[in-house]
Each structure stands twice: as C-alpha cells, then as structure tokens.
Amino acid sequence: MGDALVRIAAVGKSFGTTRVLDGVDLDVNRGEVVTIIGPSGSGKTTLLRCVNALETYDEGSVRIDGVEVGFRDDRRRPRRDRDLSRIRAATGMVFQLFYLFPHLTAAENVMLGLRRVRRMTKQAARERALHWLDRVGLADRAGNLPSQLSGGQQQRVGIARAVAMDPKVLLLDEITSALDPELVGEVLAVVRSLADEGMTMLVVTHEMQFAREVSDRVAFMDAGRIVVQGDPETVLRSPRSERLRAFMSRVSHVSSPGVG
Amino acid sequence: MHYNFNFGLIWQHFDRLSGGLLLSLELSVAAILIATLLGLALAIAHVSGGARVRAPIAFYVECIRNIPLLLLVYLVFYGIPSIVNLQYSAVTSFIVTLSLYYAAYLVEVFRAGLLAVPRGLLDAGRAIGLTAPQRLGYVRLPVMLRIVLPSLSNTFVSLFKDTSIASVLAVPELTYGAQWINNNTFRVIEVYIIVTPMYVVTGYVILWALRQFERRLAVR
C-alpha cells in the first residue's frame, strides 16, 4: 500500500454534546473507488465534507497528497481562504441537490471554476467545458440554464463541473438520492465510466448495487465510526457485523430497482 | 356644482408639466443609482461583518426608516448648512436626501436577498475553489439580484413618487408644476386630471420595464 492519496486518520468532531465523527480512519489510494454506506446521521456526509474543508474537524488529520486540509501548521490554526481555494481546486465535489448556479448556462457553470480559479482563457475554458459536457452526454445542452434541464441532466452537469477542474479526487455526496428513479441510471453510467478510467473517488451513497459493482472498497459507518470495511463482496454479501446486517435489511426494502 | 372646465389653460402651461415629469425622472434615476450602490455596500457589510459593523448600519437604517422624508429633506437643506460650512443647490440636496432615505430601505431588501441565497450554492462555489470575494461576486450577488428584483421594482416606483416632495424646495418637478398651475389659474380639477395619469402611467411603465428585464434574465 503506497502513499495513499487521501489519508483520514483518527478524525473526530463534536457538535455540542453530540459526537458526529468519532475516530475515523480511512485511506483512499490513487485510482481507487471507496464507497461509504450507513444510516442517516452516521456522519458519512460530514466526513466527506471534511475532505474538501466544507466542514471542520476537531481532532485527527485529513491529508490529500500529504497536505493537511483543515489546518495550516502544527499549532492547528485554521487555513486561510487562499490556501483553501487551492486545496479545493484539487478536489471535485458533486452534491445531492446539484447546486448548479441558476444564473449560468450549463457551459458557464463548468467554465466558472476554469476561468476564475484555474485562470484559463475564455476560449480554453469553453473548449474544456464543452469537452466534458460532451463526455457526460450533454453537448447539445451547453447553452441551457439549469431550470431548463431535468434532474438527471443537472446532476450530469454537476459532475462535468467537478471533473473539468482535473481534481485529484472526486467526492460524491449521495448524488442520486434526489433523483427520480428513471433518471438515476444515466448518472451512475457516467460515474462508472469515470471510475473505469482511473478516477480516484470517495462516494457516499444508498445505491447498494452501485457500491457492489463499482467500488474497490466499501466502508460501513455508524454513529461516527467506521464499523467495517473491506472489499464489496465480503462486506455486502455476507455481512458479519450485526449493525451492518440490520442496516442492510432496512435498506433492501427501499432500494431502487436494478440500475445500470 | 358650479364649475366651468377649462383645459386650455392647462395646455398653455403644459411645458411645466412635461418638463416637471422629466425632472422627476432625472431625480429618480440619480437617486436610484446612489441609493442602490450605498444600500448594496451596506447590506454586504452587514451580512459579512461583525457586530461592530452591524450596529451602526442598523442604527442608520432604523433612524431613517422611522422619520418622514419631509423632515429629512428639511434637515439636509436647511439644517446642515446652518452648522457646517457647506452650500448646495436644492436639487443636489434633494437627490442626496432621497438617496440616503431609500438606501436605508434597500439595505433591508438586499440583506434579505443575500440571506435567501441557498447555502448549497455557496458550498458549490467553495467546492470548485472560489475564494470568498469570488463567491460574492460570481454567485451570491447575481443570484441575490434575481431574487430581489420584484421588491426592487416596487421600491423604485415608490422612489419616483417621492420625488414629489422636492416641490417643497421649489424644485420644478411635476408636482411643483401642478401646484404652480393650480395657484396661477385655479384650475385644480383639470390640472390634477392631467397630472394623475402622468404619475400612474409612468409608474406602470417603470414596473413593466423592470419586468421585461426580469424575464430577460430568466431566459437568456
């Protein structure tokens, strides 16, 4: 196991008296797809958001390529806005509720980061944006506003927006949970193809089928800790943890029909 | 009722009304620009700043919003030159006053708008690496402006109607023109029959124009 791209070590976070994250250890290696599953309130989204500093953590360390995300030095002083900008530019995040910029077209949504953070010229940014929109199957929608797109289309634009920045790791936060069932497939297809090309991903999802088929590793989180992790077959087919078995039996009643 | 209608006298002096309407619009445009810039700056400061910034802004807003515009007009035109060695024309004084007055209203409008921008959009901005000033300029403000456009339209029309207060400083806008005609021809019914639609229609035109602008923004 070489130097992991993302190294989460003993991360803890309290919110008042609630322990949101309670000693989490997780590594994501280059090219790996790691999926986190678990009940709501288990802290999986919070953990994901710690990786690109959308959330702060009190204890432990989150490093991307050796660089500590949350603090700027050993005295654990918070990072400055400029540095955070650079760190976040190296990660890509796709959100459950898409959060596309409503006043910008699909192409402009993708171009915003390219022009203002990567400082590309308008022409170069547009080319890159159109390339990635084509890659997610939306080349013909480049000039549409988000209000003119379906949920699945908006989410694919969200993926293009994140990936166009050429991130080291892609963070996916329940990206299909807000979609109508018939739109889930097109989004997962895109993610699968990115994974096949070697994109490093940390995924939080309810889609068990997806977790099984695409992940290299699955981690089950509950009450702020990772209870069990390992390869998908072992973890999901024959769960040895009591809590995991309980969670999976609950989820099997609501999981969507076969995806893909 | 013994009243002989005579519109001829009105048409004779119509230039006071048409010129007055033009001046009212000019006063409005000037005040709208200044009030919007000032209100926006203060709203951003209020939302981003600490208590030490918020307190004076809140104080300013509360004071201005609770006094009559007429009082503020007198205070700026007569009061301030009496204690400070400044001289300015009635028009300048009125534009400054109207701007200060409406900036206070706009601070509240913009503040509500800024807070109404969904937090997730700002997270999305963070996620692609935008810095705080970039998020403000490329995400928060554009989205906020689209949210507040309806309230903004109504505020602008109110401002236009309040230019009538300039008449107390003998600024020859529309209401002053109407009163001049009234006082010199005694044709009060006729003059206000003419002036009323001038105000009402102009107000509707302003609303219509802003609604067109709103629609343009939504479709591109």
Add this chain to the structure above:
Amino acid sequence: MSSLEILLRALPSLWSGLVVTLEVSALSVGCALVAGLLFGTALLYGPLPLRLPVRTVVDVVRGIPVLVLIFFVYYVGPAAGLDLGSFAAAVLALSLFSACQVAEITRGAVASVHHGQMEAARAIGLTFRQRLLWVIFPQATRRFLPPWINGVTDTVKGSALVSLVGIVDLMLAIQQVIGRTYRPMPFYIVGAIIYILINYSLSSASRHLEARFAYVRD
C-alpha cells in the same frame, strides 16, 4: 439664551404640534381600516360592477404620490363649492391613501390563505359565511397585522405632509419654532427623535407579532 432654554421655551408649541400629528394619524388610521377592509372585501368577493371601480380607484390612488392626493383633496373642495375645512380635507386625503393600502394588504392576506383551507372547509359543510368567519379570516388576520402596522407607520410619516396645507402638526410646529429661533438643527433632531420613538414602538410591536405567529407554518 442657552440652547436648553430655547428648547424648553419651544416645548409647548412642539407639544401641540405633536398632539395634532397624533390626532391626524389616529383618525386616518381608523377611517382607513374601516374603508380599507370594505374595499378589500369588495375586491375579493364583490361582483364585477363593484370590483372594477374599486380596483380602478385603488390602483389610481396608489399610483400617485400622497402629496398629490393631499393637494388635490385640499384644493378641489373650495373650487367645486364644497368647503370641508383644511383639517377634514387633510384627514380625508390621508385616509383615502391608507385605505387603498389596507385594501391591498387585506387582499394579500386572504389570498395567501391556502386554497386547500377553503376546500377543506367546504368539505365539512360550512356555509360561505361560516367559512369566512371561522376559517379564512382567523388565518388571514395573522398575515394582515404585521403589514398593517407597517402601514400605520407610513400613515404617521405621511401625516407630516399635512403641514404643507397649513395644518399645524409637529412638522409645521418645528418649522414655526425654527422661524422664531433661527436654530434649525436642534429642532429637526428633536422632531426626528419624536417620530422615531412613535414609529419604532409601532414596528417593534409588528415584529413581536410576526414572531408570535411564526409557529404557524405555511
């Protein structure tokens, strides 16, 4: 004479002016509430021959500046042969302006009560009158009060304009005192403080009410 002495000497004039301001405001608010509720109800539930003229009057009155309305009502009386007296004319104008505002607030408050409420009420068999009384108006009231109180502060601020047709309210009293003492700033400040005290208490009451009703979700 020191500033304080000048101020104290002026107090009686300012006080009578304040009383007139409060009288004008209270009368206007009262008349506007009654008339405004009537107009609003006509706009919501009246037959077309009633709705149209009311709609027109409301739109026209709200489309002109308050000052224009005050001047018109003040001067039109004598010109047409009716003499109301300046106080009555001013109050009439201010009331009319506020009434149209109240009409719009009423319309908005009732319209904002969810359509489903009327349907549910109809479904349990209430008559039109019963639906209005027991379901719609109670809910509309909580949406009516905060903007209405804001309207009251607008009326108080608008009352300052009656000074321009010779009514000796607080605003004109201040002008007169300044005319005697040649000290504009102190009296403008005092006037501002008085208006702020009146209106701030009103808007605090409005905010308090809004908070109290906030538990009801739309």
